[in-house]
Amino acid sequence: MTDVDPPRASGTAAPEGRLGRLVALLPKGATVIGISLGVQGLTTYGFLIIAARALGPARYSPFSVLWALTFVAAPGIFLPLEQEVGRAASARRVRGFGAGPLVVRAALVGGGMAAAVMVLAGAGSGPLISRLFDGQGLLFLGFLVAMPSYAAYYLARGTVAGAGRFRAYASILLIEGAVRVAAAAGLWIVGVRNAGVYSLAIAIPCLVAIAIVLPRQRGVAAHGPAAPWNEISVALGWLLTGALLSQLLLNVAPLAVQALFSRGNPTAAGRVLNGLIIARGPLFLFQGIQAALMPKLAADATAGRMDDFRATLRRLLILVAGLVVVSVVGMALLGPPLLQILFGHRFVPLGRLDLALLALGSESMMAALVLAYACIALGGYRGAAMGWVAGTVGVVAALAILPGSLLRVEIAFCIGVGVACAVMAGALRYRMAGREVSTSPHAGERPAGR
Numbered sequence: 001m002t003d004v005d006p007p008r009a010s011g012t013a014a015p016e017g018r019l020g021r022l023v024a025l026l027p028k029g030a031t032v033i034g035i036s037l038g039v040q041g042l043t044t045y046g047f048l049i050i051a052a053r054a055l056g057p058a059r060y061s062p063f064s065v066l067w068a069l070t071f072v073a074a075p076g077i078f079l080p081l082e083q084e085v086g087r088a089a090s091a092r093r094v095r096g097f098g099a100g101p102l103v104v105r106a107a108l109v110g111g112g113m114a115a116a117v118m119v120l121a122g123a124g125s126g127p128l129i130s131r132l133f134d135g136q137g138l139l140f141l142g143f144l145v146a147m148p149s150y151a152a153y154y155l156a157r158g159t160v161a162g163a164g165r166f167r168a169y170a171s172i173l174l175i176e177g178a179v180r181v182a183a184a185a186g187l188w189i190v191g192v193r194n195a196g197v198y199s200l201a202i203a204i205p206c207l208v209a210i211a212i213v214l215p216r217q218r219g220v221a222a223h224g225p226a227a228p229w230n231e232i233s234v235a236l237g238w239l240l241t242g243a244l245l246s247q248l249l250l251n252v253a254p255l256a257v258q259a260l261f262s263r264g265n266p267t268a269a270g271r272v273l274n275g276l277i278i279a280r281g282p283l284f285l286f287q288g289i290q291a292a293l294m295p296k297l298a299a300d301a302t303a304g305r306m307d308d309f310r311a312t313l314r315r316l317l318i319l320v321a322g323l324v325v326v327s328v329v330g331m332a333l334l335g336p337p338l339l340q341i342l343f344g345h346r347f348v349p350l351g352r353l354d355l356a357l358l359a360l361g362s363e364s365m366m367a368a369l370v371l372a373y374a375c376i377a378l379g380g381y382r383g384a385a386m387g388w389v390a391g392t393v394g395v396v397a398a399l400a401i402l403p404g405s406l407l408r409v410e411i412a413f414c415i416g417v418g419v420a421c422a423v424m425a426g427a428l429r430y431r432m433a434g435r436e437v438s439t440s441p442h443a444g445e446r447p448a449g450r
Contacts, residue, residue, distance in 0.1 A: 036170035041284040043177030045342075048277055050184040051198050052270065052343045060347075061270035062134040063195040065258045066142055068251040068273060069132070070202055073117060073143075074150035076244035081110050081151075082158035084236055089162020098224030103159050110151035117147050132258055134266070138196020146203035153206035156214055163220040172209045179205035238381035242372060245388035249420065250365055251276075252395055253358065253413050261405045267347075268406060272358075274343050275350040279331050279359040282323045286366050297377040306432070309377075316370045324363040331359040350406075357410035364417045371424035375431060383427025391420025 048067070052060045085106045089099040121128065125140060133139040153176070160168040183201040192198070214220075253276055258269035300309040335355035339347065350358075368387065375384040395416035402408040 032166055032170045036173040040173045040177040043181045046181040047184045049342050050188050054188040055195050057267040057270055057347055059195045061267050062136055062139060064254050064270040064273035065132045066139045066199050068254045070143060070146045072247045072251050074146060076247035077113050078151050078154035080236055080239035080243045082154040085158030086161040099162060100223050106155055110155050114147040114151040118144050136196055139199050142199025149203035149206045156210040159220050160217055165217055168213050168217050171213045175212055176205045176209040179208045235381040238385045242385040242388045245392045249391050249416050253409050256409045271347060271350055274339055275355050275358050280362045282327050283362050283366055297374055301377040313374055320366045327359040327363045328356050331355040354410055357414055361413040361417050368417055368420045371428055375424055375428050378431040380427055380431040384424060387420045387424030390423040391416040394419035
C-alpha cells in the first residue's frame with residue numbers, strides 16, 4: 001500500500017467493443033476508487049438504518065438534520081480543498097518536487113475554514129440547537145467535532161491522491177465506512193438510545209481511517225520548494241461556492257422540512273432523509289462513473305478534441321436520462337415497502353409521489369454534476385458556480401411561493417435542480433462555442449473587404 005499504484009502493463013491486448021471504449025476512458029486508479037465508493041455507500045446505508053432502528057422516529061429526526069447539515073458543510077467546504085491539493089500535489093510530483101510545503105499551506109487553509117465554521121455555528125448555537133436539533137446540545141457538539149475532522153479527512157484524501165496512492169485513497173474510504181457502521185452496531189447492541197452519541201460516530205471514523213492509513217504512506221508530503229498561497233487557490237473561490245451550494249441543494253429537503261414544518265410533524269425530517277437516502281442510491285453509485293469519466297472531459301478539452309468531448313458528454317447525459325427514468329418508476333412502485341423493510345414499521349414511509357419526486361430531484365443532480373464538470377473542464381468555473389447559485393435561488397423562491405408542506409419541499413427540490421441544469425447547460429454551450437471558434441483553422445482571419 002505504500003507504493004504508488006503501477007501503470008497498466010504494456011503489451012496486453014486491448015479490450016474490444018463497447019467495454020474496450022469504456023475501459024479506455026478510465027483514468028488510473030478509477031477502478032479501485034469506484035469499488036471503494038460502492039462499499040462506502042453500503043456502509044452509509046447500514047449506519048443510517050442502524051441509527052434509525054436504535055433511536056426511533058422521534059429521536060432520529062433531529063439526528064437526520066445533523067446528518068444533512070454535516071454533509072452540506074463538510075464536502076461543501078472541504079471537498080474543493082481536496083481537489084486543489086490533489087491537483088497541485090500531482091503537478092509537483094510530475095516536476096519532481098515534494099508536496100510537504102503545499103500540504104502545510106493547505107492544512108492552514110483547511111484549519112482556518114473549520115475554525116470559521118465553528119465560530120459561526122457557536123454564534124448561532126441557540127437557534128441551531130432549539131430549532132434544528134430539538135434542544136439536544138450533544139448533536140450540536142457532533143457538528144462541531146465534524147468540522148476539523150472532515151478538514152483533516154479531505155486534506156488526507158487530496159494528499160494521497162496527488163501522490164498517486166490510489167489504493168491508500170480507497171483504504172481511507174473503506175476503513176472510514178467500516179468503523180462507522182461498526183460503531184453504530186456496537187452502540188445499538190449495548191442499548192444506547194441517545195442521538196448525540198450516534199452523532200459522534202459520523203466524524204470520528206474519519207480520524208481513525210487517516211490515523212491507520214497515513215503513517216504507512218512515506219513520501220506523500222516530502223520536502224520541496226516553498227508553496228505560495230496561490231498554488232492552492234486557483235479558482236478555489238468558485239469551486240467552494242459551487243461545492244457548498246450543490247451540497248445544500250442535494251440536502252435541502254430534510255433541512256427545509258425540519259426548519260419549516262417540524263412543529264406540526266416532529267418525525268417528518270427523519271422520514272424524508274430515509275426516502276432521500278434510498279432515492280439517492282443511483283446518484284451515489286454514479287460517483288464511481290463520475291470519478292472515472294470526468295477526467296476524460298478535461299483531457300479532451302485540453303487537447304482540443306471537441307468531437308470526443310461532445311461524444312463523451314452525450315453518452316453521460318443519455319446514461320443519466322435512463323437512470324432518472326428507472327429510478328423514478330422504481331421508487332414509485334417499490335419505494336414504500338423497501339423503506340419499511342429497511343427502517344422498520346415504526347417509520348411511516350413516504351407516499352409514492354413523494355418518493356418519485358425525491359428520486360427525480362436526486363437523479364437529476366447527476367445531470368447537473370455532469371454539466372458542472374464539463375464547464376470546469378473548459379475553464380468555466382464561474383458558469384458552474386452560477387448554475388448552483390441559480391438552483392439555490394430557485395429552491396428558495398419555490399418554497400416561498402408554493403403552498404403546502406412536504407410536497408412543497410419536494411417540488412422545490414426538483415425545481416432547484418432543474419434551474420441549475422438549465423443555467424449550466426447555457427454556460428456550457430457558450431464555452432463550447434467559444435472553444436470551437438478559437439480552434440477553428442479560420443479563426444483570426446480577417447474577412448474579405450475589411
